[in-house]
Amino acid sequence: MxxxxxxxxxxxxxxxxxxxxxxxxxxxxxxxxxxLYEQLGDAVTVHTATLDQEEHGLTESxxxxxxxxxxxxxxxxxxxxxxxxxxxQRQVLSGMGLVVLHxxxxxxxxxxxxxxxxxxxxxxxxxxxxxxxxAPGHPIAKGVPSPLVIEHHETYGEFFxxxxxxxTVFISSFSGGEVFxxxxxxxxxxxxxxxxxxxxxxxPVYLHPDVRRVLGNAARWAAGDDFRRVPAVSHPAxxxxxxxxxxxx
Amino acid sequence: MxxxxxxxxxxxxxxxxxxxxxxxxxxxxxxxxxxLYEQLGDAVTVHTATLDQEEHGLTESxxxxxxxxxxxxxxxxxxxxxxxxxxxQRQVLSGMGLVVLHxxxxxxxxxxxxxxxxxxxxxxxxxxxxxxxxAPGHPIAKGVPSPLVIEHHETYGEFFxxxxxxxTVFISSFSGGEVFxxxxxxxxxxxxxxxxxxxxxxxPVYLHPDVRRVLGNAARWAAGDDFRRVPAVSHPAxxxxxxxxxxxx
Amino acid sequence: MxxxxxxxxxxxxxxxxxxxxxxxxxxxxxxxxxxLYEQLGDAVTVHTATLDQEEHGLTESxxxxxxxxxxxxxxxxxxxxxxxxxxxQRQVLSGMGLVVLHxxxxxxxxxxxxxxxxxxxxxxxxxxxxxxxxAPGHPIAKGVPSPLVIEHHETYGEFFxxxxxxxTVFISSFSGGEVFxxxxxxxxxxxxxxxxxxxxxxxPVYLHPDVRRVLGNAARWAAGDDFRRVPAVSHPAxxxxxxxxxxxx
Amino acid sequence: MxxxxxxxxxxxxxxxxxxxxxxxxxxxxxxxxxxLYEQLGDAVTVHTATLDQEEHGLTESxxxxxxxxxxxxxxxxxxxxxxxxxxxQRQVLSGMGLVVLHxxxxxxxxxxxxxxxxxxxxxxxxxxxxxxxxAPGHPIAKGVPSPLVIEHHETYGEFFxxxxxxxTVFISSFSGGEVFxxxxxxxxxxxxxxxxxxxxxxxPVYLHPDVRRVLGNAARWAAGDDFRRVPAVSHPAxxxxxxxxxxxx
Numbered sequence: 001m002x003x004x005x006x007x008x009x010x011x012x013x014x015x016x017x018x019x020x021x022x023x024x025x026x027x028x029x030x031x032x033x034x035x036l037y038e039q040l041g042d043a044v045t046v047h048t049a050t051l052d053q054e055e056h057g058l059t060e061s062x063x064x065x066x067x068x069x070x071x072x073x074x075x076x077x078x079x080x081x082x083x084x085x086x087x088x089q090r091q092v093l094s095g096m097g098l099v100v101l102h103x104x105x106x107x108x109x110x111x112x113x114x115x116x117x118x119x120x121x122x123x124x125x126x127x128x129x130x131x132x133x134x135a136p137g138h139p140i141a142k143g144v145p146s147p148l149v150i151e152h153h154e155t156y157g158e159f160f161x162x163x164x165x166x167x168t169v170f171i172s173s174f175s176g177g178e179v180f181x182x183x184x185x186x187x188x189x190x191x192x193x194x195x196x197x198x199x200x201x202x203x204p205v206y207l208h209p210d211v212r213r214v215l216g217n218a219a220r221w222a223a224g225d226d227f228r229r230v231p232a233v234s235h236p237a238x239x240x241x242x243x244x245x246x247x248x249x
Numbered sequence: 250m251x252x253x254x255x256x257x258x259x260x261x262x263x264x265x266x267x268x269x270x271x272x273x274x275x276x277x278x279x280x281x282x283x284x285l286y287e288q289l290g291d292a293v294t295v296h297t298a299t300l301d302q303e304e305h306g307l308t309e310s311x312x313x314x315x316x317x318x319x320x321x322x323x324x325x326x327x328x329x330x331x332x333x334x335x336x337x338q339r340q341v342l343s344g345m346g347l348v349v350l351h352x353x354x355x356x357x358x359x360x361x362x363x364x365x366x367x368x369x370x371x372x373x374x375x376x377x378x379x380x381x382x383x384a385p386g387h388p389i390a391k392g393v394p395s396p397l398v399i400e401h402h403e404t405y406g407e408f409f410x411x412x413x414x415x416x417t418v419f420i421s422s423f424s425g426g427e428v429f430x431x432x433x434x435x436x437x438x439x440x441x442x443x444x445x446x447x448x449x450x451x452x453p454v455y456l457h458p459d460v461r462r463v464l465g466n467a468a469r470w471a472a473g474d475d476f477r478r479v480p481a482v483s484h485p486a487x488x489x490x491x492x493x494x495x496x497x498x
Numbered sequence: 499m500x501x502x503x504x505x506x507x508x509x510x511x512x513x514x515x516x517x518x519x520x521x522x523x524x525x526x527x528x529x530x531x532x533x534l535y536e537q538l539g540d541a542v543t544v545h546t547a548t549l550d551q552e553e554h555g556l557t558e559s560x561x562x563x564x565x566x567x568x569x570x571x572x573x574x575x576x577x578x579x580x581x582x583x584x585x586x587q588r589q590v591l592s593g594m595g596l597v598v599l600h601x602x603x604x605x606x607x608x609x610x611x612x613x614x615x616x617x618x619x620x621x622x623x624x625x626x627x628x629x630x631x632x633a634p635g636h637p638i639a640k641g642v643p644s645p646l647v648i649e650h651h652e653t654y655g656e657f658f659x660x661x662x663x664x665x666t667v668f669i670s671s672f673s674g675g676e677v678f679x680x681x682x683x684x685x686x687x688x689x690x691x692x693x694x695x696x697x698x699x700x701x702p703v704y705l706h707p708d709v710r711r712v713l714g715n716a717a718r719w720a721a722g723d724d725f726r727r728v729p730a731v732s733h734p735a736x737x738x739x740x741x742x743x744x745x746x747x
Numbered sequence: 748m749x750x751x752x753x754x755x756x757x758x759x760x761x762x763x764x765x766x767x768x769x770x771x772x773x774x775x776x777x778x779x780x781x782x783l784y785e786q787l788g789d790a791v792t793v794h795t796a797t798l799d800q801e802e803h804g805l806t807e808s809x810x811x812x813x814x815x816x817x818x819x820x821x822x823x824x825x826x827x828x829x830x831x832x833x834x835x836q837r838q839v840l841s842g843m844g845l846v847v848l849h850x851x852x853x854x855x856x857x858x859x860x861x862x863x864x865x866x867x868x869x870x871x872x873x874x875x876x877x878x879x880x881x882a883p884g885h886p887i888a889k890g891v892p893s894p895l896v897i898e899h900h901e902t903y904g905e906f907f908x909x910x911x912x913x914x915t916v917f918i919s920s921f922s923g924g925e926v927f928x929x930x931x932x933x934x935x936x937x938x939x940x941x942x943x944x945x946x947x948x949x950x951p952v953y954l955h956p957d958v959r960r961v962l963g964n965a966a967r968w969a970a971g972d973d974f975r976r977v978p979a980v981s982h983p984a985x986x987x988x989x990x991x992x993x994x995x996x
Binding site: 377379381382383384385395396406407408409413415416417420421422423426427428430 | 630
């Protein structure tokens with residue numbers, strides 16, 4: 001059984017200041033795509049898409065053929081077209097998986113699906129981030145050491161204004177004493193959502209073998225199946241409803 | 250300790266077809282306000298607001314002085330100004346309570362806070378609705394008989410496309426065999442949200458003594474306290490964070 | 499990838515009053531095992547075990563080789579040895595899946611894992627049960643029609659005294675107007691638990707094609723992976739903790 | 748409106764090694780009781796009880812008159828009589844609040860209500876614990892600074908083997924980099940449970956003004972109301988159920 005991942009990246013830091021990320025010669029999307037191939041091998045086919053493409057590379061056809069969408073954005077949140085955001089939201093509600101990475105917490109698609117500000121505390125002092133597993137039986141934590149240590153990273157801290165998640169899979173601490181719920185799952189409509197905070201553009205986080213393992217696990221966990229349908233109003237006539245159900249058997 | 254409730258109603262059925270609701274001479278908002286006074290007495294002051302008022306009656310000042318907002322809408326969802334919806338959302342995230350009633354499931358404010366379609370199945374055949382308590386220790390269920398029977402009501406059925414709630418307080422069945430999660434709680438930002446499905450315009454549901462009890466309990470449960478602040482990004486400098494905290498003690 | 503299911507049944511009705519279940523010539527365990535083979539084919543190997551066997555058929559070795567355990571009990575809950583219950587609990591916490599069926603809500607293993615009385619309302623008048631899907635994107639609901647109609651069944655009703663579940667997958671209504679949360683998921687330790695209420699001994703419920711589909715989906719969803727470890731206290735020395743983690747990379 | 752709190756303490760360290768806690772001349776139970784009076788004033792009456800008393804001081808009468816029970820235990824978990832534990836559990840399920848403190852995570856009452864091992868990682872190196880609020884709108888967090896800093900405390904770390912809570916109110920970090928979910932809410936039956944990890948016997952944690960505020964808030968939040976009933980099986984005859992409900996209106 002194979003599935004299709006699309007890795008979306010705004011691809012702005014890559015163009016404006018490529019010198020800050022010499023470790024990502026193919027961009028953040030390239031690194032994430034590479035991690036998925038490494039972790040999942042033949043089980044996945046990976047496609048990438050960026051902000052500057054026609055329809056941000058997220059045409060109806062691309063999304064209809066995507067089982068799980070990865071999202072990395074930072075400087076360009078406002079430049080994402082509302083119509084495309086609605087399109088992505090509709091696909092998530094109909095069953096497409098969504099993995100939102102790092103500064104994507106402020107993306108239109110994430111705040112729209114969660115309904116909160118998704119704000120947080122932050123500073124960037126190259127602290128050590130220590131990522132602890134708080135749901136060791138969860139498929140996304142499979143094979144991930146606890147703690148997973150990232151030697152240098154931007155600091156994200158609580159209060160992270162998101163709804164209470166279905167499961168808190170990871171919680172991080174930072175050298176300064178902050179904590180952050182760094183791996184959270186949600187279900188919205190028929191779709192599954194995973195937020196994972198590691199991955200600032202200035203640090204080679206997506207080369208970390210255990211972070212890559214999380215990306216692979218998350219892709220597999222969030223990927224929807226073939227069936228896709230936006231939840232919609234139904235209006236059965238009296239009596240028909242139950243009879244239909246009985247006939248269906 | 251007293252608190253302030255604002256009951257918002259689009260007030261459209263009342264104007265277009267008052268004959269369908271002879272039992273609500275003061276409108277749906279009037280009936281809900283009356284229920285709150287009956288249940289809570291001196292503990293509450295109730296204000297009402299409607300769609301056709303300036304800023305829909307929901308000025309910054311009104312909202313800043315509202316501890317819990319009730320919302321009833323149906324035909325006029327699209328006529329609610331987006332700027333007002335954002336204003337209400339900001340107040341909820343900062344700590345104002347919100348009680349969404351019946352067809353308000355499709356209101357802009359509810360779908361924006363929940364992030365899903367909030368669609369459902371429905372028909373209107375004056376079925377009997379039987380409301381069962383599934384969280385008997387919850388403050389909203391206090392003193393409410395299980396089941397609470399509404400002799401005639403519009404039918405709402407699953408699948409109700411909302412996020413998994415924090416607590417499922419009530420589940421209803423209907424004569425036709427449908428089930429519906431009719432009382433659901435959520436927390437978003439600092440605010441508490443309760444959705445309660447009874448209350449179609451064609452049936453005198455808000456005169457039912459036990460429904461009125463639910464309204465009173467919900468007002469008390471959702472009402473925020475004096476402190477109100479929208480979650481926002483903070484950006485502490487290195488070292489300052491913890492020292493500040495220590496000084497604060 | 500294959501996994502191993504063990505279907506445990508107290509096997510008392512089968513011995514005392516086989517005439518009430520002519521449709522289960524191989525017992526309830528036989529019917530459930532048959533459903534799993536039908537639904538999962540080569541992906542599963544199924545083993546059965548019963549109360550009267552040595553150690554109730556649940557030796558350490560059997561459990562260690564079980565990825566998901568099905569549990570059906572009714573008259574014999576008290577006859578299940580406490581030591582065996584503890585053994586099963588330890589395996590669930592270490593990662594074995596558990597699917598508890600129907601009257602198993604009162605089993606020692608279920609009440610011990612959930613911590614509540616697990617009591618409910620019931621009567622047996624051969625009502626029609628209508629099972630609605632409330633989480634259509636959940637793997638356990640895959641391919642299951644909503645509603646799934648069981649023409650005649652014992653009635654279970656709310657209040658069902660269980661903890662708020664991680665996800666409410668199914669809710670049933672009955673001819674008498676009762677509702678019941680009939681499909682609920684929990685995670686305890688590393689293990690996944692699914693409770694599914696259909697399956698009284700007097701009705702051929704496990705021959706229903708869509709019920710069998712639920713059993714197959716539940717087996718696949720709950721089955722743990724190879725790694726199994728009971729959560730335990732760790733006591734790292736100062737400094738060692740993080741260094742160990744760093745070395746592990 | 749006033750309510751009654753009972754503070755239970757095993758009172759073993761106080762007897763065996765009083766020199767380690769010169770800051771608690773009246774024992775841990777005395778310090779907690781004092782905090783409740785300080786925070787809640789006339790709203791509360793506080794009673795204390797200890798392991799060595801008849802029935803551990805938790806007679807049916809004491810519990811029936813307790814709205815919220817605080818529990819501190821460490822060395823004596825095994826000496827708590829199973830019959831008393833069952834009695835406490837029954838009261839919690841019937842609506843009494845329960846606040847479990849620190850090493851009480853391993854108490855019989857807590858593990859029985861949660862169903863998991865409740866194990867964790869620990870060491871004791873007088874680390875600084877920084878307690879962050881992750882649910883700022885929750886009544887238990889009211890007026891509590893985020894972070895709340897405890898200069899020296901025993902270290903508790905993840906994985907904390909408890910069920911996914913209803914709300915994660917606090918998460919702590921420690922000097923060594925560990926994180927711990929230090930404030931968690933659960934509902935079981937009609938009762939509310941709060942676990943709060945600060946409070947090792949060797950550190951004067953219950954003298955910390957903000958910790959005392961948490962204790963006061965928790966007492967108020969968890970306290971049940973007058974109505975108390977263990978969830979139990981009901982067995983209505985066909986037809987009677989709904990008619991009864993209708994009559995009740």
